Amino acid sequence: MLSLFWVALLSATLLPGGSEVWLARQWCQGHSVLALWCVATAGNTLGSLVNVALGRYARRFQDRRWFPASPAQLARAERWYQRVGEASLLLSWLPIIGDPLTVVAGVLRLPWWRALAWILVAKGARYALILGMAASWLEPLCR
Incomplete structure (x- = not known):
């Protein structure tokens, strides 16, 4: 199950990957559903918090030419984030847009505990649904 934690963590960072197949494999091996949910949710949430940390760290380089966002783009992102709000992190489980949302939360300095709360709810709900x-859909494949 430690492997599930690491796969879930890495798949939540900006690295490509998905933890669903690994979760299914672990489920087929007969592991407890509650244990699988806890491990996958913890790993994936921690991976997203790595993205938040990267965003917080990257903000110190905003005045550099190579920084991926101009001051105007940062200001626009801050206005969007104020309008849409931190609840946008409920979409952090989505492919393609989820990881950048967590980085933006870091760049815009969302407090850690609030980022953790939103991300934990999103990731926990995702794994509960899976x-x-x-x-219904894995049982036949596990035989």
Whole structure:
């Protein structure tokens, strides 16, 4: 199950990957659904917090030419984030847009505990849904 934690963590960072196949493999091996949910949620949440940390760290380089966002783009992102709000982190589980959302939360200095709360809810719900559906679509494949 430690491997599930690491796969979930790495798949939540900006690195490409997905933890669903590994989660399914672990489920087929008969591991406890609650344990799988806890491990996958913890790993994926921690991976997203790595993105938040990267965003917080990257902000110190905002005046450099190579920084990926101009001051105007940062200001626009801050206005968007104020309008849409930190609840946008509920979409952090989505492919392609989820990881950048967590980086933006870091760049815009969302407090750690609030980022953790939103991300934990999103990731926990995602894995609960996957594991809830597992019995119907994975059972035949596990034999």
